[in-house]
Amino acid sequence: MQTKLLINGQLVNGDGPIQAVFNPALGRVLVEINEASEAQIDAAVRAADHAFQSWSQTTPKERSLLLLKLADIIETHGEELAKLESDNCGKPYSAALNDEIPAIADVFRFFAGASRCMSGALGGEYLPGHTSMIRRDPVGVIASIAPWNYPLMMVAWKIAPALAA
Structure with missing residues (x-):
């Protein structure tokens, strides 16, 4: 380990x-x-x-491809990751392998797609006579604390959207 x-x-x-x-x-x-x-x-x-x-200067295409690659790596090492998650959290190996690892890889795949098509109103007149535009720019480094019972899933839920944005 x-x-x-x-x-x-x-x-x-x-x-x-x-x-x-x-x-x-x-x-x-x-x-x-x-x-x-x-x-x-x-x-x-x-x-x-x-x-x-x-x-912060990478293109949506680059981010998407890297997130997809990460999802593939998670699946390739699924058995090893499931064993670590099972031992670390005290949960059944089969639950970690069959439920969590596929869901964790899917989080990265979901945000790989989202990085290419951020939704929401991007432009319009939010004040009369003024055209406004929303830019989704990364804001910087953050710290995250993950609970003991789902650490890999928590990492996926925090990292994937941050890397996609």
């Missing part, structure tokens, strides 16, 4: 305190990992902010 942090494209060990990760169904430690230090969190945010500059 990979336990390193991904910061600025590099896998690094956490410099923070050791955190035990338990299988809640069995009460056993799955792995002990080092948390990120405050400096590593700052470095990750800086790297994400830097990446935002180029990502």
Whole structure:
């Protein structure tokens, strides 16, 4: 199991305190990992902010193709991801494999399509005598906390729309 942090494209060990990760169904430690230090969190945010500059300029086509590729990778590694999700959350493997993994891949496919056809009124006279236009521009780096019971699905629900916009 990979336990390193991904910061600025590099896998690094956490410099923070050791955190035990338990299988809640069995009460056993799955792995002990080092948390990120405050400096590593700052470095990750800086790297994400830097990446935002180029990502925010990608075309809907590029975003769509990358989201579709990610969905394919999720399906290719479905058994491995389902095992991790099952152990991490204490849920049945079959539920993770047959219910969650396909739904997670589908979230990325849905937003791959949505990235090409953002809906809503894009122009009009919202004030008399003035033509207004709505632009959907990414706003920047965010942090997200995922609950323990559906971490992969929560990641999909947060990341896919953010990457599509």
